[in-house]
Amino acid sequence: MVEPSTAAFAPAAIDTHAVATPAEHKPAWSILRKPLILGRKTYGEVTHDICSLLDRKPTAAWWGAFFVAASVLGIGIASVTYLIATGVGVWGLNNTVGWAFDITNFVFWIGIGHAGTLISAILFLFRQRWRTSVNRSAEAMTIFAVICAGLFPIIHTGRPWFAYWLIPYPNTRGPLWVNFRSPLVWDMFAIACYFTISLVFWYVGLIPDLATLRDRTKSKIKKAIYSFFSLGWEGSTRTWHRYEKLYLLLAGLATPLVVSVHTIVSWDFATSIIPGWHTTILPPYFVAGAVFSGFAMVLTLMLITRKVMALEDYITLYHIEQMCKIIIATGGMVALAYMTELFVAYYSGNEYERFTFINRALGPYAWTYWTMVSCNVLVPQFFWFKKIRTNVTAVFILSIFINIGMWFERFVIVMTSLTRDYLPASWAGFTPTLLDIGTLMGSFGLFFTLFLLFARFLPMIAIGEVKAVLSYGVHPKGENA
């Protein structure tokens, strides 16, 4: 399949641009980098392209996607309702396997969220300006993924109306406090903090764009809503100056935060003494895996979005290639972690550790282990080829494989260790029930429903930030003449 926007990278298209540049200024294509935004947009066109998506009536494709997502969410709601009415026993859990799909899904969704923060914070600190095209959607993805993740521990409590007991608050049960030495309490704080900071970061990024929408819309109701949320933004340089500093500070805070969140999630496992979990490699392994899976999800979402919303000039093949390269890097880290685990299990001389890893590769759940290895170690290797990185269909399919592989990674970690602990008498198996699967599906339904609503009501692309990179790789005088 030939992607239409590849043409813009072809030499012929570059020559056309050069001709369009005023004669007295040299085109300077040779020394400048490739432009991030194609189609030689003016500022006005950027505003129009992104805002007009919100003015249009939703397309049939949107309604179709929304219907499917909402239906799947409905399955999830039904499953969870039945579970809460009956008890967590309706899942395939047993005395040995006390948590299975719920913790797998939790870790999976938290991991998905990490790519958003990486794009919005870490790539910002590294001055990777291509992030401007994808950061808004990736941050939205983070927020929705954390919502999906947070639901699982709450459902798993069985009595979600008491979930607030995790919060230390003054109560009438004598001086009774949560145990701050417990990783589960750390986890609660990490997720709550991560969600709040992600939401704040996202909202701060939205304010100038909401002001743009406010000054543009004709509808009175929309104007009132945009005015309320844009907080009276006027675009003053004094405000912009503080805003830039604020953005830098938030990026600086979010960077260690994102590392800490998945580290703490991994401590849920690593601080226990179950073989296969009780290792120091888990935190870096989890963080790398999180970024890896998150970027796969960003690619899956962005490839659909750019096609459906016709944003090919904004989310270009260059962006896709960059994300593929990050996947190669983080995929390599994940592969290294897999090998290190195997080596350490052998080298430790610990019988239980050795057994755990032999059991992973050859035991009853071997098929999940090999699914994980093929999806997470072999699949990313295809991205070494530029032909594949620039083929949208191929990238889309591969990104889905990585999503699947990363879900199985968490399943393997949870399941192989839990079903085979120290005492053969307590060994057990786990088979998911329909409700397990329904709840997992429901979380995808929730995620996509929220993402589709976001695409309808908020600018998918950070308008203000994209305008700032319009001149990137373009001769100053040529860009807005």
Add this chain to the structure above:
Amino acid sequence: MSRRLLVSVFGNEHDLLGATKAAREKGYEIVDVYTPYAVHGLDTAMGVRPTRLAYVCFALGLSGAVAKLGFQIWTSAWNWPVNVGGKPLISIPAFVPVTFEVMVLFAGVGTVLAFFLRSKLFPGKKPSVVYDRVTDDRFVLVLAETDAAFDVRKVREMFKPFGLLHLEERLEKEE
């Protein structure tokens, strides 16, 4: 007191930067510059004092961390001392993760609130948009007409090389 303002509109950031520098060199009083996105170098060109938000952030982060660490010690060792597996009541390493999270939470949310406060941004505020396309594709430089010697024609001449799109005089609305 009301001031007479001179609003000049430009079409891109390079022109605006040039015009701002020129106006500052000639000693005109720049009231503010409005742009659709953060233009780098504009703050120094118009002489904005560096923001002190970083200090606010540091102070808030530090107080969040201290408060949370104190709270954990108080709940675990004083208010409800429970022996968990023989661990010390004040087990500092185990208190680090939550302390860190709360530090980030305080610093992040607090700095955003400080930013809103300092920039006078709040829900329901009526924005006085200086030019209707300033959040779209126009760059606006506002000068104060400080005295009777202020000559609009001179300013127009000064801004001409920067592709001045529009110039208008305005009376500042009284707050």
